[in-house]
Amino acid sequence: MDGPPPPRVPTLADVAARAGVSTATVSRCLNAPDRVQKDTRDRILEAVKHLGYSPNFGARALAAKRTDTIGAIIPTMDNSIFARGLQAFQTALVDHGMTLLLASSSYRRDLEETQIRTLVARGADGLLLIGHDRDPALYDFLARHTVPVLVSWVFDPTQPRPSVGFDNRQAMAEMTHRVLAQGHRRLATISGYTSDNDRTRDRVAGVRDAMAEVPDCAPLNVVETRYGIETGARAFAQILAKTPETTAVICGNDLLALGAMRQARTMGLRVPQDISITGFDDMEIAVIADPPLTTVRVPHGDMGRQAASMLTEMVRSGTTPDTVALPCEIMERGSLGPAPRS
């Protein structure tokens, strides 16, 4: 019936021709359907379907000055912590008609900077970033390009930028309270690197906050290391070498805690009878660790979903939302027990 198939990808003009209207009407029909009459719309839609038309992205971006694309830069996808939040973020973004442009920084500030510039150059309408710590020049750059930024994974109402996240400091303070409540007074912390990272800093600060309220605490032994199981194990050994009297090790994330637990076992220490260990994140495996890990449940999913809504709103309306705080929950499980009688 039909002639030979069109040799090229159909354009708006092809649709317009087939429907017997102008390209403007087709464009409107696609972007604001209620601005064209029902029968015209039907005719256009038929043409669209028949031709298999799909708008050219570049042309649309050029003319409309937006891409319906949101960029996100996370430290890493390697461990599931960020991946879970990202999954929720991406899914929600799709529901809002947005697409995710993704990059990772490997926790490196210089790389993150490059990635931010790249994503903006790639036309990201808005950006999701983790944490506030960043060169002010970068924020200037983003402002100049009028790219809205939403910060996640933290809650800090004193920052000028909106964020959606949780209060790392308070969550860790709460965890530390629980540890202290078990009678522990000789604590140590295995933390991620704190330079360029407000989240890790806040977590350590939270530990200190809680300790400050109890008079007879020994000084906190803090070891900084890269996040990971192996590094957690090594850090644990280091801690016991320096302060063997430690009865509880508060870890900056679950991976570190898992490594610490393994090392404890290796060294013949029972958890929690001889030493208590806590984590942060509540990864899926926390509950099947032996003993199950006491940790902080982070609202990954809510954070991701909220971030998607907020960013979409920011991009579409140009408004700046209020910073949102999401609650964490302490999951008390087997790895935290009473302090041993010394």
Add this chain to the structure above:
Amino acid sequence: MDGPPPPRVPTLADVAARAGVSTATVSRCLNAPDRVQKDTRDRILEAVKHLGYSPNFGARALAAKRTDTIGAIIPTMDNSIFARGLQAFQTALVDHGMTLLLASSSYRRDLEETQIRTLVARGADGLLLIGHDRDPALYDFLARHTVPVLVSWVFDPTQPRPSVGFDNRQAMAEMTHRVLAQGHRRLATISGYTSDNDRTRDRVAGVRDAMAEVPDCAPLNVVETRYGIETGARAFAQILAKTPETTAVICGNDLLALGAMRQARTMGLRVPQDISITGFDDMEIAVIADPPLTTVRVPHGDMGRQAASMLTEMVRSGTTPDTVALPCEIMERGSLGPAPRS
């Protein structure tokens, strides 16, 4: 010194004006630097820097008919299996000057289809997909839009599309050989859902391949379920209810295996003395499970990096590379032991 800053984002024309050349020369200078003379180039680069120029993405995409963007659709980021490969993929992509557009399908065929169309509409120059199972109409669609596709996570040279991955079937057969070598003859498998998923199908097929070489095996008890720890635990209980004589449970991934191990412990079974359990993926936690999990190490990183190179090449040169097979490695650890004397 300078006048008031330009009120808007600078364009090619601004750069050209400042450098005293035409926009064509600036464009060439940016895209093929060796086609303009050194001093002209320096002048242009100075102008670029001074103005803080960065090319407009939409305009470039429209004129050049490419976006330097690669789309990837993975089943989920929720578990670290895909996330790790993706991390390597993204990093390598950046090294090739490409950017990652990401979507996830939640293992749902219909969603995946939508996402594929969306990413193409968003201007992805090429696509990374997981597994071959897909509606042929989709492949037609991609061909019509001349979007090259690379399939990953599988190795199947009989498929018309290039892929980079590993042989799920052979890897699982190899694992099963190891299990059989320990004297096990009553096996069960906890598999992910096999409909629309060639990877899970291949893994089960691998188990059967190996069993076929041994005459006295009991029939294989297969339970299909969603990937996860909880679901793995439930599936394990189901298996023991139906075939309590089972001495080894071969799981389709590590999460399932971890769940199975937990359930075994709950039911008072010792691993591996009473029952052996194996996984697939070699997630980071496999080694700290108790007992450490015998599993298949999948070359996530290599796969991601290779995929990035291959796709970039496909997009840039329009060629179709050969399918690449990457080796898996069986990690024999504590969760696999000799079959108990019955």
Add this chain to the structure above:
DNA sequence: TCGCACTATGCAAGCGCTTACATTGCGATT
């Protein structure tokens, strides 16, 4: 000295879409 090959640069035509503005047609208002 002339012509030729070749390089560096400019000119200008799009790429396919959105949108401000203009036009048309029709019912309601006076």
Add this chain to the structure above:
DNA sequence: AATCGCAATGTAAGCGCTTGCATAGTGCGA
């Protein structure tokens, strides 16, 4: 019946870049 307002649609001007082709400049062999 003339006028006005409004809804539906058309007209056409870009959006900022790439690239085929044209043009000018340069060095070299004959």
